[in-house]
Amino acid sequence: MQIAKALTLFDYISDNNQATSTLENLANKQASNIASSIQAVDDGLSLGQFEETLDKIESGEIEVNSETLQNYFEFNKNRLTNQFSQLIDTYQITTETEISIQDDKLTVSGDTKSAQQLQQYLDSDQNLNRLIQQSSRLSKLIEWDQAKQQASIYKEQDMTDEKIVDFLKDSRKIVGDNNKLLFTNAGLGFDSEGQTQAIIEQTEPKQEKQP
Numbered sequence: 001m002q003i004a005k006a007l008t009l010f011d012y013i014s015d016n017n018q019a020t021s022t023l024e025n026l027a028n029k030q031a032s033n034i035a036s037s038i039q040a041v042d043d044g045l046s047l048g049q050f051e052e053t054l055d056k057i058e059s060g061e062i063e064v065n066s067e068t069l070q071n072y073f074e075f076n077k078n079r080l081t082n083q084f085s086q087l088i089d090t091y092q093i094t095t096e097t098e099i100s101i102q103d104d105k106l107t108v109s110g111d112t113k114s115a116q117q118l119q120q121y122l123d124s125d126q127n128l129n130r131l132i133q134q135s136s137r138l139s140k141l142i143e144w145d146q147a148k149q150q151a152s153i154y155k156e157q158d159m160t161d162e163k164i165v166d167f168l169k170d171s172r173k174i175v176g177d178n179n180k181l182l183f184t185n186a187g188l189g190f191d192s193e194g195q196t197q198a199i200i201e202q203t204e205p206k207q208e209k210q211p
Contacts, residue, residue: 037062037063037064037068038064038068038072040056040062041053041057041062041064041069041138041141042134042137042138044056044062045134045137045138045140045141046104046133046134046137050140050141050144050175051144053141054141054144054145054148057145066142066145066146066149069138069141069142069145070142072138073135073138073139073142076131076134076135076138077135077188077189079131080128080131080132080135080181080188081187081188083128083131084183084188087118087121090117091114091115091117091118091121092112092114093118093183094183095183095184095185096109096110097109097110097115097118097183098180098181098182098183099122099132099180099181100178100179100180101132101133101136101178101179101180101181102178104133106119106122106123106129106132106133107119108122132181135190136179136181136190136192139179139190139192139193140174140175140179140192141175143171143174143175143192143193143195143196144171144172144174144175144196146196146197147167147168147171147172147174147196147199148168150167150196150200151164151167151168154167154203163203167199167200167203170199171195171196171199174192174195174196177192179191179192
């Protein structure tokens with residue numbers, strides 16, 4: 001990112017309006033860059049290109065890091081929480097309600113009238129539909145990103161290649177498996193969340209036994 005003219009501290013002191021304008025322009029440009037990077041991420045994920053998208057992130061071709069992905073995911077979850085909070089009473093959404101995400105299709109669990117009505121609502125509200133699916137893909141990518149980083153740590157710790165491959169195979173299933181949007185007492189979330197950490201916790205005790 002280049003700035004046509006570098007501003008000195010005296011410029012900021014003498015012209016507060018100019019300083020404010022410059023900072024706002026920089027913030028807007030940064031937000032625009034992040035938005036375009038997130039869009040590039042989602043475009044790749046929507047095509048099932050999880051590995052390719054992560055490679056582009058790691059190489060810098062897509063300028064976004066793990067923290068930004070996590071923050072954007074949390075931002076999406078907050079949006080979903082706000083939207084579903086307005087639907088809970090109308091469609092009797094409870095902790096038993098699940099929305100399966102498979103092959104770009106959302107399916108509400110149960111055969112009650114309220115479940116059927118919620119299904120119809122999701123089918124008709126394409127913005128909410130896309131938000132759920134984008135958030136699901138981001139969740140999976142975050143899990144796979146964590147797995148790749150953990151595999152590098154295991155490599156540094158001299159874990160055998162066979163065990164690392166087994167770890168990555170187990171973690172990779174998170175990407176391939178169907179996802180679910182869940183409504184728990186702790187709040188709204190996706191079934192994929194935290195699965196990599198669970199695999200790490202299962203793997204590390206085995207590693208501690210290595211000589």
